[in-house]
Amino acid sequence: MVNDSDVRLAHRLADLADALALEFFGRRPVARRKEDGSPVSEADLAVEKAMLAVLAEERPDDAVLSEESGTLGTGSRRRWILDPIDGTIPFLAGRRDWGTHVALEVEGELRVAVLSRPTEGVRWWAEQGRGAFASARGGPLSASRPLRVPETTGPLSAARVGGFLMPGSPVEPVRDRMRWIDSSVCLVADLLEGRAEGLVDEGGHVWDRAPAALLVAEAGGCVDDLCGGGRLDGRWLVYAAPGVADELTGLVRDAAGPGGTA
Incomplete structure (x- = not known):
């Protein structure tokens, strides 16, 4: 099941990840290449470690799929999906097109999602059946702005x-x-x-x-x-x-x- 505490937790995870990633941003964190050739930095690992610690404390029975650690836990109907720093290449290059991804899946269906851009101070989030929204980082959920993909009639x-x-x-x-x-x-x-x-x-x-x-x-x-x-x-x-x-x-x-x- 999903409740308001899951939505709040997803935002707290994004808050934590954004704040920690910004501490490393622009400071040339140590990085290496993974087996698939993509980079991973000490910032990615630190952010993931912090997010996993929160989930272990607050949702110990939930499974997790995270980019750097893979699958953690099995047999749960609930799974958190994390990308601690989505866009490690632009992050390391000092660009702005990176952020944190958080999602909650229940019985194979996506229920909660948060996508952030810390350098812009904004995030976009959604809850299944309740819509999609944009809000300032750390702002109250009540101040979120509803989102609607405009329908287009052009070719x-x-x-x-x-x-x-x-x-x-x-x-x-x-x-x-x-x-x-x-x-x-x-x-x-x-x-x-x-x-x-x-x-x-x-x-x-x-x-x-x-x-x-x-x-x-x-x-x-x-x-x-x-x-x-x-x-x-x-x-x-x-x-x-x-x-x-x-x-x-x-x-x-x-x-x-x-x-x-x-």
Whole structure:
């Protein structure tokens, strides 16, 4: 079950992570390469350790999936999904497009999500069935601003679309079929707040995607894994505004080709 204390706890975890990450930001924390070639820094590990300590104290029976530690605990109907510092590369480079991801999954369904951008002092959060919101970091939940993905009636060629693509992605040759957005402090927020109409995610992990998936769905947007569902562990996930979702998803599906949706 999910209750208000779970929502408050998700925000407290984000508060803790944001504050600790900012202590390291701009100070060249020690970093190394993981087996998959991606970087991990002492900041990632410190933030994760602090978040896990809170969950161990307050939700000892819940399972956790976290980027750096993997799966902790099994057999629980409830699972917290954490990305202590999403965007370690921009974090280490001193850029602003990084933050914390927190989600709670119950019986396989996303129920709570928080996505932050500490350098901007803002976060976006959602609760299943109750909507999506934006709020200042540390501000009262009552002051949160409701979010709604604007419906668009224009063609895909006029739509602003961004994404996270792998090198040599099959989507690259068709990016000129839309107005591609190359960079942003938070592409998911661009969609939630009407600055973009779509987002294509290739090769993301569950901890990358979980908050975004619930946020977009609760804000009235569409989330599609190219197979008509919303699996978070597949190769592709498309987030889009109503009105261009079908066309964008179809274009990505065609570009991926047979077997490309696996």
